[in-house]
Amino acid sequence: MFRSLHRLLFSVLALSAPAFANPPLVEVVQPELRLVRDELVTFGSLRSDESLMIRPEVDGRVAQLHFREGQAVSAGDLLVSLDDAITRAELAQAEANLSLAQKNYERAQRLFSRGASNAQARDEAQAEEQAASASLALARARLDKTRLHAPHDGVLGLRHVSPGDYLEAGQDIVNLEVLDPLKVEFRVPQKSAGRIRPGQRIEIAVDAWPDERFVGEVYAINPRVDEAGRSQALRAHVGNAERRLQPGQFVRVAVILAERPDALVVPEEALVPRGDKTQLALVEDGKAVFREVRSGRRKDGWVEIVEGLDAAEQVISAGWQKVSQGSEVRVRRVERSE
Incomplete structure (x- = not known):
């Protein structure tokens, strides 16, 4: 009796086990x-949008420097004055020569009109007047070359001269950089270059600002492929109004090929x-x-x-x-x- 009840209970539990699992x-x-965006990731460098070296066009001694290193300047600002004593004296001499030549020409015209002189004398006086006028223009140009102005807005670098230095024509004085915007120079593989067009958006990242991305735009593509690396060079502009980016920095570049919001x-x-x-x-x-x-x-x-x-x-x-x-x-x- 007991064994029968035990088997029955075991059978009931076995049958009901799946119900409890x-x-x-x-x-x-x-x-x-x-x-989600399709990106082409590469590497590049930042460059000044414009970069030039201020150099004199004539020899001369530095009379005065009108700037501070690292200073922001505007187009036309006076940067350097060279000693102009000689050029001013040459200008005064040219002005006097022109005045005399003009009077001689006027006198020759009056004599020719009264028949007291021939046409040759009048023409020679006219030529002397024109030569004196050209000499005056040359003297003024030389004087202008003793004053060096900023050709455009930008930020000055470190100077290479001091007041009193004697400079030769073409000698370095100070570099001038345009820092907003900056150029981004980078390369992409030949097979990917066909997917990029001027106006395409890029984002760059720099180690100095690891949590930020700076937005730029492609503006130029070199039509020639580099034969050694089979890559194509591109340039983009990136805004830098806050001057947080510096020329020469290494950057990671992401070219935005497509976006799916x-x-x-x-x-x-x-x-x-x-x-x-x-x-x-x-x-x-x-x-x-x-x-x-x-x-x-x-x-x-x-x-x-x-x-x-x-x-x-x-x-x-x-x-x-x-x-x-x-x-x-x-x-x-x-x-x-x-």
Whole structure:
């Protein structure tokens, strides 16, 4: 009697065991809409938009420096005065010579009009007057060359001379740099150059500001491909109003090829590899469903799903290894942070 009751109880427990077993627990997330960009990442350097060396065109002694090193200047500002004693004396002499030549020409004209002189004498006086006028213009030009002005707005560098130095024509005085905007010089592989056009947006990153990206725009593409590296040189402009970027800095350049502001993304760990195919495990009516999808860009732990997924569906991000097609699951929703 006792053995019969024991067998009956064991049979009841065995038959009812599946009813007490819980389905596997999985974590699910909701697909998100995010900005996804196709980028071409390379490296480059910053250059001044304009960079020149202030040099004298004539020999002379430095009489005065009208600037401070590192000073911002405007176009036309006086930078250097050379000693002009000799050139001013030459100018005064040229003015006196012109005055005399003009009077001689006037006298020759009056004599010719009264028939007291011939045309040759008048023409010679006219030529002397014209030569004296040219000498005066030359003397004024030489005097102007003793005063050096800034050719455009910019920031001065470090000077190479001091007041009292004797300079030869073409000797370095100080460099002038245009720092806003700056040029970004970089290269891209030959196969990628065809995807870039003037006006295309770029973003650069520098070690000095690791958490920021500075926006620029491509403005020139070298039509000639470098034969050694099979790459193409490009230039872009990037704004630098706050002077946080410096010429010569090494930069990482991201050329923005395409943007999709409402791309569908899921956590990278939700992807289910199946040979050469990619799948996602979804939850539909409390059951696991495996579906093939086409993925796109991957970045920062997220992957873009180009095809095969709807934004309203639930994606299993953890635990898909414990389930099979059509098996019942218990769901725990997970909120992902950035």
